[in-house]
Amino acid sequence: MAHSKPHIAVPLPGPTPLAEKLTAPFQQFAGMEAASGLLLLGCAAAAMIIGNSPWGHGYHDLLMRNLSIGFGSWNLTLSLEAWINDALMAAFFFLVGMEIKREVLVGELSNPRKAAVPVVAAMGGMLAPGLIFAALNWGEPTIRGWGVPTATDIAFSLGVLALLGKRVPAGLRIFLATLAIADDLGALVVIALFYTEKLQLNYLINAGVCLGLMFAMSFSGVRRAWAYAVVGLFLWYFVLLSGVHPTIAGVLGALAIPVKTRVNGRTFVDFTRGATMIFEKADTDGGNGRGIITNSTQQAAVQAIEDACNKVQTPLHQLEHAITPWIAFLVIPIFALANAAVELSGNILHALSRHETLGVILGLLLGKPIGITLASFIAVKSGLGVLPAGVNWKHMIGMSFLAGIGFTMSLFIAHLAFKGDAGAEYLNDTKLGIIVGSVLASVVGAIILLSGKKAADSSHA
Numbered sequence: 001m002a003h004s005k006p007h008i009a010v011p012l013p014g015p016t017p018l019a020e021k022l023t024a025p026f027q028q029f030a031g032m033e034a035a036s037g038l039l040l041l042g043c044a045a046a047a048m049i050i051g052n053s054p055w056g057h058g059y060h061d062l063l064m065r066n067l068s069i070g071f072g073s074w075n076l077t078l079s080l081e082a083w084i085n086d087a088l089m090a091a092f093f094f095l096v097g098m099e100i101k102r103e104v105l106v107g108e109l110s111n112p113r114k115a116a117v118p119v120v121a122a123m124g125g126m127l128a129p130g131l132i133f134a135a136l137n138w139g140e141p142t143i144r145g146w147g148v149p150t151a152t153d154i155a156f157s158l159g160v161l162a163l164l165g166k167r168v169p170a171g172l173r174i175f176l177a178t179l180a181i182a183d184d185l186g187a188l189v190v191i192a193l194f195y196t197e198k199l200q201l202n203y204l205i206n207a208g209v210c211l212g213l214m215f216a217m218s219f220s221g222v223r224r225a226w227a228y229a230v231v232g233l234f235l236w237y238f239v240l241l242s243g244v245h246p247t248i249a250g251v252l253g254a255l256a257i258p259v260k261t262r263v264n265g266r267t268f269v270d271f272t273r274g275a276t277m278i279f280e281k282a283d284t285d286g287g288n289g290r291g292i293i294t295n296s297t298q299q300a301a302v303q304a305i306e307d308a309c310n311k312v313q314t315p316l317h318q319l320e321h322a323i324t325p326w327i328a329f330l331v332i333p334i335f336a337l338a339n340a341a342v343e344l345s346g347n348i349l350h351a352l353s354r355h356e357t358l359g360v361i362l363g364l365l366l367g368k369p370i371g372i373t374l375a376s377f378i379a380v381k382s383g384l385g386v387l388p389a390g391v392n393w394k395h396m397i398g399m400s401f402l403a404g405i406g407f408t409m410s411l412f413i414a415h416l417a418f419k420g421d422a423g424a425e426y427l428n429d430t431k432l433g434i435i436v437g438s439v440l441a442s443v444v445g446a447i448i449l450l451s452g453k454k455a456a457d458s459s460h461a
Contacts, residue, residue, distance in 0.1 A: 036328035037159025043333040044340035051341025090250035097254025108178040116385035122182035124375025126150040129367030133359035142356040145417040149363025151409030154180035157402045171388025195416040197243040207238035214256035262311040360433030368404035398448035404441030410434045
């Protein structure tokens with residue numbers, strides 16, 4: 001998910017309602033950069049406990065239970081697990097798609113020189129883990145899982161960086177966030193190309209029509225979120241039936257969300273300044289605010305300012321801001337609850353030594369840092385780009401280990417690679433590898449970064 005954005009809070013004077021006082025601690029927690037990662041960790045731990053408890057069978061039976069929605073003769077039936085992984089996670093990938101579009105158009109990925117090193121690092125960070133996994137599983141049915149250790153969990157990795165505080169220069173956070181966005185884009189390509197079922201051309205054409213309609217709406221100036229949501233639901237449905245994984249619909253739909261404002265910054269400033277003056281001149285009660293209830297001029301000024309605020313923001317920014325908390329604090333935790341359970345029965349050491357488990361562990365723990373560091377070094381020495389100010393190679397090595405936290409995306413790809421009863425054993429071992437590899441990578445990365453100087457004293461690379 002998105003890296004943290006600048007947040008400006010200017011509290012207006014006045015009494016604080018009791019409800020705000022009671023919810024303040026929860027709002028403060030939600031505002032923490034590491035909050036979503038901590039919640040995700042808690043849900044993963046809960047899934048592990050439940051999955052290995054006497055309620056484990058009930059937990060798995062619940063996930064396999066079919067749920068249907070229908071209107072008239074039309075009906076769609078999926079298991080609860082599929083509703084979570086195929087439908088709910090489409091919203092997560094919709095957010096990922098908007099982040100990628102924003103970064104490419106106006107963010108770090110819009111500047112070729114700034115983007116060069118993290119993009120090349122992301123490529124190295126996907127290639128090396130995939131090769132390690134493939135080398136350990138060549139000729140085995142588990143080779144399908146080569147994509148599992150190639151992913152980086154942006155929420156977890158940035159959360160760990162946030163917990164390290166001033167030991168981490170700000171430039172390193174931006175670098176990791178940019179790398180993770182590029183990594184997400186790479187993961188989407190992997191999913192689309194290598195984990196796609198047999199294609200149904202007629203449904204794929206219908207999906208293309210829906211996507212074309214969304215782009216036409218964008219070019220014609222449609223800004224209402226509900227309009228894109230309606231067409232997006234049809235897009236998701238046709239992609240689901242086409243054989244392409246339905247979460248790709250979320251990414252494709254995000255690319256059609258408009259990124260243009262209806263008014264420019266100068267017009268916004270002039271208009272709101274004029275509306276504020278009108279508001280002030282219409283004041284009849286000495287500024288205590290009670291007259292606003294009956295003062296139609298002041299109400300009109302406030303509504304005009306609110307309308308101007310909506311017009312100066314892009315629909316993409318508004319949508320991203322609106323759904324990010326829902327994705328971070330609802331969708332991803334539910335995904336973790338449904339997918340993070342690993343059965344620990346039997347010989348754990350034997351499970352850890354299996355090809356698929358070792359492939360994931362070594363891919364995340366060694367492949368990620370080797371691939372990212374080596375690719376970054378080559379990019380810098382070849383003149384493609386430079387490291388961020390205040391970031392040295394020790395920072396880069398520590399950060400590259402944190403990029404080995406694969407969790408959410410790795411679990412997602414694992415479920416695509418090992419489906420059904422035939423892949424159940426491989427899936428369990430792979431999930432064990434994801435958890436072990438991610439934990440080890442986070443610990444090693446944190447130790448390396450904590451052993452360095454504080455960011456204020458860090459030298460330039």
